[in-house]
Amino acid sequence: MPVASAAEGDAMHVDHPELDRRTLLRAGLGAATVAVVGSQLALPAAAQAAPGADLDWIIGCDEWGARPPADPLSVSAIPTNKIIVHHMAFPNVTDYSEAQAVKLAHDCQDLHMDGNGWSDTGQHFTISRGGYVLEGRHGSLARLQAGDRQMISAHCPGENGRAIGIENEGTYVTDTPPEDLLDSLVTLCTTICRQYGLHAHDIFGHWDFRTTLCPGAQFYRLFPAVRRRVLRKLGTHLSDVPARRWPDLWRFVSSPAVRVAQYLLAYRGYAVTPNSTFDAATVTAVADWQARNGIPVDVDATLTAPTWETLAPELDTHATGLPVQAVQFILNWKGYPDVVVTGEYDHATRKAVQDLQALHGLPRNGKVSTSTWCALVGGVVRQSFRHH
Template sequence: MLRGMVDIISRSEWGARAPRSRQTTSWSARTEFIVHYSAGPPSQTPRQIQAFHMDSNGWSDVGYNFLIDTDGKIYEGRGWLVVGAHATGHNTSGIGACFIGGNGDATPATRKAIRALYDEANRKAGRTLKIRGHRDVGSTDCPGDDLYAWVRDGMPADGAGEADGGGGGSGGGGQVPPWPGVYLSYPPITRHPAVSTWQGRMRERGWSLTVDGAYGARSRSVCSAFQREKGLTVDGIVGPDTWRVAWTAPIT
């Protein structure tokens, strides 16, 4: 078992074959976290997926960096810093995390594990990686509509996505707008339509903030204060969790 902030079942524990070759990269080159599904039954094993990739596809190893099952178990694939074979043009920049199953098979435990793996990747990288579904970087249905809806919403830590209705809580704002996939930060000033959406929501919550579509020093200050109030990581950046909580947390 590989122990860090998350427990990962090592290659030796699940009986992985030795790779034919391997190419490593660095954390400075890692910029994104890409979610996949195997599109097969949840009963598949990492060994079966590796065998298909090596024997049928002719690859050097299983294509993904990590695999996650319906019980929320995380299996080491190629690992953190070995270049994968999961998304053409994004194998060096992207960490590939594959759910073992098809559309609609992912469980709350699956989502919780993927989110924990993503948080660990950010911790190791020392910065926030972009969240992607495979279909964001290639012509594919992967990772399925169900899991992709959650990915698109920023992979909320509670496992809920747009399909779960969002919102809730006394004084909350109803359904959460889809996560825009853009981190709002300063410096430099971030200019994006999502900035106005977030600024407008913060004004609704009672914060003194001009809705101008420019995320600058004042927006960062409000964000940090809001994060501190709600027990979030205080970094002054509107990421998936801060975005979601702006709509779901009770207004106090």
């Protein structure tokens, strides 16, 4: 059975359910979760939503023969606000059959339960390379049908109570997923958006919220195209897309984008070490920056849109120093190996910035505008939906 490394996939990340309790406390809901008893969810009447779309195309846990959860699972008491897409760091098999998809679901559940010690499969849904969509964590399909709250999961610490996790079979650091997988990903993301009231600009990658090589650099390059397809299926008008949708990083996540924020906080004079960990010094600096700039101070140091937009300086190709180091670090992490962190805006950096700008429909001028910063740290810009 393949085992994903901590750097490449989700399999070996530690499950931190306490992060979700903090999420609930932050929302003023205490431990207002709902236990799963067998396959039944005892939700309060107010939480019940009207039945949603026909989801018969998703292979449920009972259908693929999932093991029962080792411990009771819970339903989140806070709203879902994003989708996080993963690759599994499993082999890129050429067996596209339903039998392989079922084997994949079993292998993943066994790895998560027996290897990681989790209660069940970590993610909500799984997509095979043949395009089969399977329920991962028990209860996820019922919650999707209801469109009210999600199962608290284990796919991304800090986001497990508010992000739907989708695992995709394969490893996509240097390869791209098959078309059947991409087609099913678009269909599943569209369905999740409809059921939970989300948008195409609410689709992110795992490494936007966690220090990992998942979902793989080549897969991640396809995300703007995936979002465009979801936008079209949802029928969303371009005017309803925000100019920029920044990743809402907060003190319970660690990721390459956190290090970018740390570089920028250090540039602004704060004693913060760029280490990708949302540590106490970073929390203090974010709160101080928000207060000094008339931005509401977030109790969990969330990097809100006004925080990012005041923190990130626009750079031309003559820039030097910490902001350029931030750009170079995130470019190198996200698939531009020729970019080295020097603090000098060299040719390799400019070329990579221009490539990123083209990918997101931004002017290919090599200057790091606010929208380019947004794309760099994993956010979504409106221009990416105009781009074809």
